[in-house]
Amino acid sequence: MHISTANAGTEIVNKDAESKGYVVLLATITAISGFLFGFDTAVINGVLLLLRRQFMLSDLQTEAAASSLLLGCLLGAASASMIGDRYGRKLSLIFSAALFALSSAGAALANDVVVFSVARLLGGLAIGLASVLTPVYIAEISPSRNRGTLVSLNQLAIVIGILTAYLINWQLAKLGESSWRWMLAVAAIPSIIFLAGLLIIPESPRWLISKGELARGKEILVRIFGADAAEQHVKAVQQAATAEEGSWRELFAPGIRKRLSVGIMLAIFCQITGINTVLYFGSIIVTEHFLGQSTSVALAANVIIGLVNLVFTIMALIYLDRWGRRAILMIASGGMGVALTVLVVALKLQGAAAVFILGSIAVYVAFFALGMGPGPWLVISEIFPTKVRGRAASIATSALWSSTLLVTFTFLILVKKLGLAATFAIYGALSFICLFYVWKMVPETKGKTLEQIQESWDR
Secondary structure, three states: OHHHHHHHHHHHHHHHHHHHHHHHHHHHHHOHHHHHHHHHHHOHHHHHHHHHHHOOOOHHHHHHHHHHHHHHHHHHHHHHHHHHHHHOHHHHHHHHHHHHHHHHHHHHOOOOHHHHHHHHHHHHHHHHHHHHHHHHHHHHHOOHHHHHHHHHHHHHHHHHHHHHHHHHHHHHHHHOOOHHHHHHHOOHHHHHHHHHHHOOOOOOHHHHHHOOOHHHHHHHHHHHHOHHHHHHHHHHHHHHHHOOOOOHHHHOOHHHHHHHHHHHHHHHHHHHOOHHHHHHHHHHHHHHHOOOOOHHHHHHHHHHHHHHHHHHHHHHHHHHHHHOHHHHHHHHHHHHHHHHHHHHHHHHOOOOOHHHHHHHHHHHHHHHHHHHOHHHHHHHHHOOOHHHHHHHHHHHHHHHHHHHHHHHHHHHHHHHHHOHHHHHHHHHHHHHHHHHHHHHHOOOOOOOOHHHHHHHHHO
């Protein structure tokens, strides 16, 4: 009798472990899109340095080349909800994987800046789709107790992609002035791996149930949660779905409007506080504003920033579900504001050591990675009802990419007109405004199921 009980207990543990492993597998495969997102956005840091010299680009042409990807991101994010809600999360991500591969090959083979920009725009479409649908998919298949960690796997994949791009740029730059082509071509490999992985994952069970495909949705939920818990999840999703129209009009109903404003504002703040000026233009900042620094030194500095980004994103994975979303967003935005204030003072001081300036930037990136990197994506994936989650995430993510496009397209112009210190002072002030906004407006969602979050907002 004792042996039988022990065996039964062991069997339950193994089943639980298998379901956890299954969810982690699904989240990891889907998060490959985050790696491609990070790689494609960060590889431009090294590419621009060489492309600018080879094609003799002006500041405006350089910003246009960098921004073409972001325009595609905006268009992709804007259309993601229609595509994702109509065709499902899985099929839409398969389409994005194909675009990732096509873009990397096209940009690597470009013979002028126009062809380069068009190819990068296609990559932006892929990123826009994936940036909306990947967090949504992961949130819809994750248990509430570790949803924050699982959704943040996407952010971890993004920063690994960024660091990989910096390392590849640093090493391939030794091949000469045309090495930028190889920097871009490398992304075709993970694009194909992503496409292959998507073929074996299931569709989002919550999306299937919301579309009336109860049997398929329940089968997946049983695999994730077990039979008893799956039944409860099915009932909760059905009950929530009966109160939702799933229309664009519903997004602006009183019960959803405030959530939408929170999602949009968090998306905007995580970009207008300036993070992509460091990620995209770091090499240009180092080589053109600090005399005597070579291309190799600039690319090596990027690697250091990428490592800081990675380490603190891992910390975010550990603490988002412990500290809560609201607390970590406040810590991050306040820390960014302080770090940028120190940076501005250092830039104003004559003869300030380059190491001190780089250190300030590293601390700024660390606080971003701890909260403002993963936090907004997580909150956006949690606070909306199932039937409008795709549409709402699409609007919020479109706001994010619009902000990224604005910052990227104006950074070099602002530096030229105002100087580097004044430009970063603007981003520092916006970081403190973000802290105040989170304190006043953003509720806590940790430890709640997606349906419980909807109930708390309705109250």
